[in-house]
Amino acid sequence: MKVNIKSWTMAAYWSWDVDQDDVCGICQASFNATCPQCHVPGDDCSVVxxxxxxxxxxxxxxxxxxxxxxxxxxxxxxxxxxxxxAPT
Structure with a gap:
């Protein structure tokens, strides 16, 4: 039997390497969310x-x-x- 794939969808998940319950001490937003200045989480809203x-x-x-x-x-x-x- 031969199977032909007509379409497929790929998904990904990312997360910063911080404790999941941690929030920014300044804006109080989760690190996996964005700061008030940004609209999309990711490289443009990094953590330090x-x-x-x-x-x-x-x-x-x-x-x-x-x-x-x-x-x-x-x-x-x-x-x-x-x-x-990086954290030490």
Whole structure:
């Protein structure tokens, strides 16, 4: 018996490598959702880790750091903010 496939649909799922219950400490939106500035989750609404181990949407922490020129601290613990490439 020969089977001919007439059509097929492919689906994918992605998720950031953060705890599923975690939310951005600034906007309080889930990391698998978007920040208030974005419309579609994914690469345009990425997450960033700080050396202090806190995680935020990229746009949220950029806006936070821009609101107080000269002061670059984590909004949750007030330690100096330093972005790291991956959680350690």
């Amino acid at each position: 880790w700080g050396q202090c181990k806190h995680v935020f949407h990229l746009h949220c922490i950029e806006k936070w750091l821009a609101t107080t020129p000269g002061v670059t601290t984590c909004p949750l613990d007030r330690q100096p903010w330093k972005t790291v490439s």
